[in-house]
Amino acid sequence: MKVIVIGGGPAGCAAAYTLNKDGHDVEIFEASDQFGGRTKQLRRDGFNLGTGALFLMGGIYPRTMALLQEMGRKTELKRWEGTTELMDEDNSRYEVRFDSLLSFLKLPVLTFKDKVRLVYEGLKLFLTSGPKNPFSGTELAAFDRGDNLEQWSRKHIGDRAYEYLMRPIMDFLYAVPLKELSTPFPKAIIQQAHKLALSVPPEGIGQINDWFLEAIPKENKHLKSPVDKVERIGEKWRVSVKGGVFDADRLLIATESFVAAKLLKDLIPKEAYESLMGTPYTEYAHVAVAYEKNPWPDYPVDMVLPVGVGGERNVGAMVLHGRRSPASVPKGGQAVGVYFNTPPLEKMSDEDIKREAVSQIHAAFGEAPKPTFVHLFRYTKGLTIAKPGHYGRLDSVHDILPEGVSLAGDYFSQAGVEAAVYSGERAAQDLV
Numbered sequence: 127m128k129v130i131v132i133g134g135g136p137a138g139c140a141a142a143y144t145l146n147k148d149g150h151d152v153e154i155f156e157a158s159d160q161f162g163g164r165t166k167q168l169r170r171d172g173f174n175l176g177t178g179a180l181f182l183m184g185g186i187y188p189r190t191m192a193l194l195q196e197m198g199r200k201t202e203l204k205r206w207e208g209t210t211e212l213m214d215e216d217n218s219r220y221e222v223r224f225d226s227l228l229s230f231l232k233l234p235v236l237t238f239k240d241k242v243r244l245v246y247e248g249l250k251l252f253l254t255s256g257p258k259n260p261f262s263g264t265e266l267a268a269f270d271r272g273d274n275l276e277q278w279s280r281k282h283i284g285d286r287a288y289e290y291l292m293r294p295i296m297d298f299l300y301a302v303p304l305k306e307l308s309t310p311f312p313k314a315i316i317q318q319a320h321k322l323a324l325s326v327p328p329e330g331i332g333q334i335n336d337w338f339l340e341a342i343p344k345e346n347k348h349l350k351s352p353v354d355k356v357e358r359i360g361e362k363w364r365v366s367v368k369g370g371v372f373d374a375d376r377l378l379i380a381t382e383s384f385v386a387a388k389l390l391k392d393l394i395p396k397e398a399y400e401s402l403m404g405t406p407y408t409e410y411a412h413v414a415v416a417y418e419k420n421p422w423p424d425y426p427v428d429m430v431l432p433v434g435v436g437g438e439r440n441v442g443a444m445v446l447h448g449r450r451s452p453a454s455v456p457k458g459g460q461a462v463g464v465y466f467n468t469p470p471l472e473k474m475s476d477e478d479i480k481r482e483a484v485s486q487i488h489a490a491f492g493e494a495p496k497p498t499f500v501h502l503f504r505y506t507k508g509l510t511i512a513k514p515g516h517y518g519r520l521d522s523v524h525d526i527l528p529e530g531v532s533l534a535g536d537y538f539s540q541a542g543v544e545a546a547v548y549s550g551e552r553a554a555q556d557l558v
């Protein structure tokens with residue numbers, strides 16, 4: 127069967143891999159000049175910078191890991207410990223590990239009562255039923271009670287654990303106020319926290335897409351090919367790109383949700399169009415500050431997360447990329463990724479963001495000479511926001527698509543590579 131995949135992020139690439147493995151003839155169209163979507167790598171002056179994603183999460187990412195294993199690539203992943211300093215407003219530092227919730231129990235700012243509460247709530251969550259697969263929108267929808275993560279955390283783990291544990295972790299991962307997020311996904315991750323392990327492919331996260339597409343013939347992989355129209359022509363599906371039209375028996379759309387909405391506008395019911403179009407995304411920015419000579423060769427941890435009670439913070443995380451992924455920097459160099467939070471960002475110009483990134487780096491790691499370059503990645507639509515009600519609304523779209531079309535993308539559950547890969551694999555299987 128001939129299948130066209132539109133969109134070459136991890137969802138589209140995992141879908142193409144699955145279809146090709148199952149013996150179908152796959153043709154993939156990607157709008158930009160590189161596959162990978164928000165996991166792409168950017169090469170500049172000897173640095174290999176991630177434009178988006180930073181790490182995979184081990185056992186919490188079962189389908190990604192299973193496909194990497196199947197392709198014989200899993201052993202190539204480099205483990206990253208994610209050693210972290212929480213940086214308090216008075217500059218006190220507390221060492222934790224991003225991959226270990228238990229390490230947060232040692233925080234001196236938490237009282238004995240806070241810690242007992244955390245352990246009790248953790249155990250309670252572990253023992254209650256929740257979505258087995260935190261990346262299935264269908265399962266998440268079944269556990270969405272309409273509450274938001276800030277409300278839930280303050281009530282269950284208390285204000286200090288909210289500020290020093292839940293907020294720094296989620297600020298880094300999702301960059302929006304926690305009152306914007308629904309609870310089934312983070313709860314499911316806490317239930318599976320013992321499976322968490324961070325890792326990175328040797329050439330950066332974007333490399334997984336190259337691996338997925340390795341077995342697909344070169345002439346079936348189209349870059350710089352934005353699809354601008356899809357139509358039903360008799361029994362076939364036709365897509366139009368700048369270079370012409372292409373026909374197939376089935377169509378798999380793995381773009382961002384608003385692109386899928388526009389492509390399918392005349393082919394789906396209004397409610398499906400509105401659900402796709404209405405998916406909220408954060409405006410998002412991160413900055414890579416590159417140094418030819420590492421100013422902090424002996425810094426004891428891999429990243430710094432600002433914390434403190436109450437206030438708005440511009441930045442969610444500062445990551446020493448050379449420690450996360452040694453191949454991302456030239457020998458002896460260092461690059462720091464500064465990941466911004468969304469509300470303060472709205473008021474900042476590009477130059478403000480770059481200046482703020484360098485000043486935050488100095489506060490976190492110490493003064494440094496002028497960087498080799500400062501590269502801003504700014505997205506008007508960065509990460510999807512899974513608000514209460516999100517999963518159910520989008521999951522219902524699957525049931526009202528025209529025959530022969532399926533959709534994939536991380537937006538069906540929660541932004542992340544596993545959400546994309548799982549949805550791509552599932553869409554491919556459903557389609558054929």
Ligand SMILES: Cc1cc2nc3c(=O)[nH]c(=O)nc-3n(C[C@H](O)[C@H](O)[C@H](O)COP(=O)(O)OP(=O)(O)OC[C@H]3O[C@@H](n4cnc5c(N)ncnc54)[C@H](O)[C@@H]3O)c2cc1C
Nearest residue numbers: 133135136137157163164178179180181353536542543546
């Ligand atoms: C700064 C940042 C940090 C992140 N960190 C992590 C992390 O550490 N770990 C993690 O797991 N996830 C992380 N993520 C999230 C992760 O990158 C996304 O979840 C993932 O890339 C989503 O994959 P996708 O295929 O659904 O969408 P995308 O990656 O957005 O891919 C969609 C693709 O469709 C293409 N496209 C759009 N329109 C068309 C068209 N008309 N025709 C053809 N092609 C089209 C786009 O160009 C794009 O390549 C991060 C994201 C960002 C932005």
